[in-house]
Amino acid sequence: MADEDRTRTDSGAEDASAKHRSGAVTSGQTRAALRRVARARQRRRWAVEGVVVLACLAALISYLSFRSEPAPDDDQAGRSGGVTGVVARSPGFPATDGRTGDAGPAEPGLRPRQRPPSPDPTPSTTAPAPPPPSQQSPELSVTRGEMPAEVNLTAVGARDWMHWGQRGGNSTVRKRAGSGEIADEGGAGTRVAWDGNQEHVRWSDGSSQRSVRDSSEGVYTCGAGNGFSLAVAGSGESRTVHLYGGIWMARGRLEARLSTGGPASSAVLEDPYTSQSAQFTIKFTVPKGARLLLTWKVEKVFTPHCGNVGLQAVAVR
Template identity: 35%
Template sequence: MILAGVLVVIGFGFVAARALNGPDKAPPLDPPAPALGDVRLPTPPSQGLIPLGSPTPTPPKTTPPPATRAPSRDQLRIAQGPVPAKVDLSAEGESDWVHWGLDGTFSLERDKGGDFRILEGAPTAPRFRHSLSQQTFTWSGGDPVASTTGTRTGIRTCGQGNGFTLTAPAGTTPRILKLYVGSVSARGKLTARLSTGDSTGSTVLDNRGGTLRTAVVTVAYQAPRSGQLRLTWSTDSAYGKGCAGVTLEAATLS
């Protein structure tokens, strides 16, 4: 019995060893390669929307105002004309105005806000008050006399070579100065010049009669830089034996 059992065990081991080492043993198979359609690519990380910057607005094109060019040289023009029957000095003299002789020989009435732009030079001869004008002068906002409804007064000198001198500011801004003058038995001459150059101008008012003849002299001027307009109004010729000469009533600047 023992022998039979041993034989059975030996026989079973022989059969098992042959099965494991026999020629029919198949090699292990590699796993099949996946088809192209089955390849899964890695999913890229999720990206948010890339913000686009707001376009910078283009400012509208603006055309700069034309530059005011200063004149390259003096400009000066003189014209003479009749005096209106009534002259409102405060309306005409936007920058300044002056009137002479309301209350006396040395009476001077002027624009209270005119900053003394019109100035008279030092007298070189005796002067006298007159009330001979055919025209009247009015104003408001004056000093020392605030206003008047109309005056025919002015001042005068006698004799050849005597008269008045005045100045007014000059610069790149165009200006107009009006001078209200007269003559009695005389030829008056007005000369204007600018201190910034050689520009000059003149006009005459001839009157051989014994009554007052009046005129308004308009001086339009402009200078290349700051300076002065200088005026001389004097008796060029005296015809009579009495107080023959020139008169001065008012001036305005605009």
């Protein structure tokens, strides 16, 4: 038994020794291989760095060689045609602005230092300013429309208004603090007050009568050729005038003209059988100091019993 145990012990020791020697050999071989790989990598790195250094040296030598070449003389370049399309310049040739010396490089196809022609100035497209109001051309137009059932003179006559017949044939009421542009110039025939107009007027800024809520009053005059003459002052600006009038069994004609002359404009209102009312709108422009002249008169009667034209109010805005 003792011999058998010694034999097993010796065998185990030999196996362990063999394994130790095998591991040592393998470890040594691995370290040698790694050293060979490291040396190979270092040689490749040195080779790459050497190529880079050589390329940089070549570039530096090329650059220094280029900088050291002498520049060609301008006159020789001009004579030999070394620069395509550039014409030789003669020092001291007069420049186009009267000075002598170098005027800059010439352009192809031009004589030495000849400058290209300046472009034509662009014409101005700015529209002329409109003339001041005092220089505007006179204008005049007359239209006729239906008179509203109620007219607020305070609202319509922002600048001025005038009403007739509130207290008799010769009575008038004006706008308080108005412009005073409306003038009653009289007219042929006798004025008669009338309070039966179907259309009514109102105001809240009157002078002699401050406020009226519902007025049917007006005036009329009978017979062919009779009527009313009015005027409205001009200011150089466009103005609009509303005249509220009517007829009874007659033909009435409203004629408008300017004190500065020129053609007149007119409108007609006619009814052979009964009465009618209308709103006449007159637009005009005349210089300050000139006037719009209005004539509202009977042109024809259709009854021997006082065919007439009537007038209620005039407003300016």
